[in-house]
Amino acid sequence: MTGFAELLLSGVMSGLIIGLAGLAVTLVFGIARFSNAATGDTMTLGAYGALLGTTLTGSLIFGGLVGLLAGALAAVLSYVLVFRQLANRSPISSLLASIGLAFFVRAGLGLAFGHNQSVFQLDIVRPIRFLDLRIQPNDLKFAAIALVTLVIVFIILHMTPIGRRMRAVADNPLLARVSGIAPRPVMFTLWAMAGAVSAIAGIILGMKTVVSPEMGWDMLLPAFAAAVLGGIGHPVGAIVGGLVIGVAQELATPFVGFTYKIAVSFIVLLLVLLVRPRGMFGRVEGVR
Amino acid sequence: MLTIENLTGGYGETDILTGINLTLEAGEILTVAGTNGAGKSTLAKAVVGLLPRVNGRVTLSGSDITRIPAEQRARAGIGYVPQTANVFAALTIVENLEVVEGVKDRKQRIVEMFDLFPALNERRRARAGSLSGGERQQLAFARALMTRPDVIVLDEPTAALSPIMADESFRRIRELARTGTAVLLIEQRARQALAISHRGAIMDSGKVALEGQADGLLADQRAAELYLGVGH
Numbered sequence: 001m002t003g004f005a006e007l008l009l010s011g012v013m014s015g016l017i018i019g020l021a022g023l024a025v026t027l028v029f030g031i032a033r034f035s036n037a038a039t040g041d042t043m044t045l046g047a048y049g050a051l052l053g054t055t056l057t058g059s060l061i062f063g064g065l066v067g068l069l070a071g072a073l074a075a076v077l078s079y080v081l082v083f084r085q086l087a088n089r090s091p092i093s094s095l096l097a098s099i100g101l102a103f104f105v106r107a108g109l110g111l112a113f114g115h116n117q118s119v120f121q122l123d124i125v126r127p128i129r130f131l132d133l134r135i136q137p138n139d140l141k142f143a144a145i146a147l148v149t150l151v152i153v154f155i156i157l158h159m160t161p162i163g164r165r166m167r168a169v170a171d172n173p174l175l176a177r178v179s180g181i182a183p184r185p186v187m188f189t190l191w192a193m194a195g196a197v198s199a200i201a202g203i204i205l206g207m208k209t210v211v212s213p214e215m216g217w218d219m220l221l222p223a224f225a226a227a228v229l230g231g232i233g234h235p236v237g238a239i240v241g242g243l244v245i246g247v248a249q250e251l252a253t254p255f256v257g258f259t260y261k262i263a264v265s266f267i268v269l270l271l272v273l274l275v276r277p278r279g280m281f282g283r284v285e286g287v288r
Numbered sequence: 289m290l291t292i293e294n295l296t297g298g299y300g301e302t303d304i305l306t307g308i309n310l311t312l313e314a315g316e317i318l319t320v321a322g323t324n325g326a327g328k329s330t331l332a333k334a335v336v337g338l339l340p341r342v343n344g345r346v347t348l349s350g351s352d353i354t355r356i357p358a359e360q361r362a363r364a365g366i367g368y369v370p371q372t373a374n375v376f377a378a379l380t381i382v383e384n385l386e387v388v389e390g391v392k393d394r395k396q397r398i399v400e401m402f403d404l405f406p407a408l409n410e411r412r413r414a415r416a417g418s419l420s421g422g423e424r425q426q427l428a429f430a431r432a433l434m435t436r437p438d439v440i441v442l443d444e445p446t447a448a449l450s451p452i453m454a455d456e457s458f459r460r461i462r463e464l465a466r467t468g469t470a471v472l473l474i475e476q477r478a479r480q481a482l483a484i485s486h487r488g489a490i491m492d493s494g495k496v497a498l499e500g501q502a503d504g505l506l507a508d509q510r511a512a513e514l515y516l517g518v519g520h
Contacts, residue, residue, distance in 0.1 A: 161386075164379070168387045171378040175370065178336050179431060180362035180389030 002132040004251070011250030012243060013139050013208065016146040019242020020201035021219050022226030023153065023235055024194040030170040030233035031190045034091035037098040038078060039198050039223055040216035041105040046071035046199020047206035047215065048109055051118055060120070064203055071199025072192040074105070079191040102217065110213040117210040142204045149200050150239055153193065157235065162189050170233060222246075222262070225269050231282025240280060244268060289314045289470045290335070290366075290439045295344035297334055304330045306494040308344070312439065317461065317471040319502065321478035322491035328474045329371060331491070332443045335472065336368040337361045349438065363390030367437030371444040371474075374428035377417030381408050384416050384427055388434040401430040422453045429460065439470045446477055458484050482506050 021039055028036040046067040053059075053066025078101055086093045127134035157163040162185065169176045169186045177183065202216055209215070226245055230237025245265040252264035272280060290312040298304040304327050312318050320328050333339040335346060337358030346354045353361055362368070376384050385398045402409035405426040411419070416427055425445060432440055442461065446454035454477065462484045465471050475481035482488045485502040490511055498511050505511050 164383055164387045165389075167379060167383075168376045171376045172373055174338060174358075175373060175376060176387075177358040178338065178362050178368040178370075179387060180359050180435065181387065182359045182389070 003254075005133055007250045007253065008247060009133070009135065009139070011247030013142065013246070014250060015243035015246025016143055016239070017201050017205050017208070017242070018219065018222045018226050018246050019239035020146055020149060020197055020204070021216075021223035022230065022238035022242045023150070024198040024201070025223050026227040026230065026233055026235060026238040027153075027190060027194045027197070029227065031166060031186070032079075032083060032087075032094070034083075034094040034098070035224060036194070037095060037220060038102040038105060039194070040218070040220035041102040041109075042071050042075055042078075042195055042198035042216065043202030043205065043219060044109055044211075044213060044216035045074050045105055045202070046195075047202035047211045048113055048118075049199065050203045051120060051206065051211055054120060060122070067203045068196050068199045071197075071202070072195040075191040075195025075198070076188060078195075079187060083191075084187070102220075106213050106217060113213070115213060117212045119210050120207045122207060138207070142208065145200065145204060146239075149197060150235070153197065153235055156189075156193065162186070166190055222249075222265060225265060229269050229272055229279055231279030234279070234281040237279055237281030244272075244280075289316075289349060290472070291345070291347045292331075292335065293345040293347075295331075295334055295342065295346065297339050297342035297344070298330065299340055304494050305334060305339075308334075308494075308496055310489055310496065310499070312470045312472055314438065314470050315465050315468045316487065317465045317473055317485040317502075319473045319475055319478065319481040319485040319488040320491060321475055321481065321488060322497075326491040327494040328491055329443050330494075332368070332370075332441045332472070332474050335439075335441050336366055359389070362435060362437075365435065365438035367432035367435060367440040369428045369432045369440070369442045369445055371447055375416040375419070375424055375431065378415065380413050380415055381419075381427055382412045384431050385434055388431060391434050392436070394434075397434055397436070401433065404433075405430050421448050422450075422456075425449060425453070425457065433464075437469060439472065440464065441472045441474070443474045444476055445473070446475065446480075454480070479506065 021043060024039050025036060049070030050063045050067025054063025057063060082097050082101055083094055086097055122138060125137050127136055157167060165181050165186050166189060168179065168181060169183065205215060205219065222245055226241035227238045229244060230241030245268065248268045249261040249265045253261045256264060276282070292308055292310040295308040296303045296305050308331060310318065320331060322328050330339060334342050337356060342354060344354070345352060348364060348366065353364060356364070376387065379387065382398065385401055386394065391397050407423060408426055408430060416424065419427060446457050449457060458480060461471055461473060473481055473485065482502040482505055487500065488502045488505040489496045490498040490505065498505060498508065
């Protein structure tokens with residue numbers, strides 16, 4: 001029973017990281033209308049930014065902020081230099097460009113930092129014992145950061161004028177334009193948010209495991225799966241989708257082994273989509 | 289108020305509009321009628337700034353707006369109600385009004401819109417995607433009126449409405465013009481639309497085939513036979 005609960009906790013932690021990456025995917029898809037394959041490598045960039053910031057200043061908090069800003073800046077630059085130029089073309093063009101960008105970022109990080117694994121120097125702390133469960137205090141902090149990130153994204157989207165404009169553009173881009181909404185500030189905010197969220201996911205993943213140039217790319221498929229499972233374009237759905245995938249992977253590990261646990265998450269994805277083709281939170285809108 | 293001079297343009301290489309000339313004065317209703325494919329909706333898109341390729345000249349109160357993007361035209365005083373997808377379905381009614389840019393005294397204007405369309409006020413927190421056709425049309429009008437536009441372009445506003453709701457829409461359009469707003473009304477129900485209009489233009493194959501006073505067009509035998517549908 002304790003083993004099951006520990007696997008569940010581990011699944012929740014993996015799920016939150018997958019969910020944050022899925023949130024970045026779903027934000028971009030909802031407004032820019034393509035699946036951004038550079039999301040994983042923006043995670044990696046954020047993790048390396050945080051590692052560099054932490055090394056230079058000795059502060060994890062300052063390092064985290066550096067990583068977050070690096071992710072946001074990289075995403076805004078990718079929009080300005082690449083995706084804005086392709087805005088009037090097919091979404092396939094942007095998808096292909098994002099795959100190219102992902103390779104470019106990964107190669108750049110490999111050149112700059114090498115291909116050896118790096119680690120954050122975190123304090124070693126005694127696990128908290130709750131009943132028979134051992135909970136890592138850092139995991140609680142990471143979960144809190146993930147939840148705060150989700151709350152901030154929710155507040156921006158639903159309680160601020162720029163968030164309303166973002167949702168309007170996501171809903172109907174042409175109607176948004178004839179309602180006086182300029183696309184540029186909306187797109188800058190979107191990419192900054194998506195980059196920051198990706199970076200946070202990368203920083204948490206890097207702190208929990210190791211930092212390497214390939215770490216984000218490996219997360220891309222689960223992130224896409226979380227976005228689809230939750231209902232593409234639905235931020236809360238992406239987090240819940242990530243949690244379902246993370247928990248399914250961890251709970252399946254004793255039965256199928258580490259190698260095949262990713263396959264289990266995609267079986268869950270298939271089963272959910274068979275019942276709800278638009279994902280768990282996806283809605284059908286009547287548009288006259 | 290609004291002047292369209294020698295307007296040509298389309299979505300790709302081919303011109304859909306070929307040399308349109310029209311004018312619209314403050315408080316005037318100009319109905320643009322014609323068969324399907326005549327270019328009526330394309331003309332509406334050209335005026336509001338959504339047609340990708342345009343030549344000629346569009347001026348609003350003397351200012352050339354031909355090359356100005358749609359969002360700036362909206363702020364400059366051109367309102368637009370598209371034929372379909374004319375509300376933000378995922379946003380609530382009140383959010384549909386709050387999100388409009390270029391609105392002076394936004395809170396007061398929202399109150400005015402709810403006074404004008406009381407049915408919307410009752411469901412202000414409902415998502416626009418859940419509204420009936422008539423309610424949606426009211427919200428589309430309210431959204432377009434938020435900026436107090438000088439000119440409003442209505443693309444087949446009665447297309448999906450019952451006859452009773454269509455009559456109500458025509459009544460509102462007439463009231464709107466009385467407040468000084470110029471109305472460019474694209475309509476399939478041409479006879480009803482001309483009956484509330486000052487002037488009319490009938491389009492055919494991307495050109496204005498007939499233009500004149502609305503009552504003159506209604507009485508015109510050729511217009512009746514070719515474009516308006518006798519007894520329609």
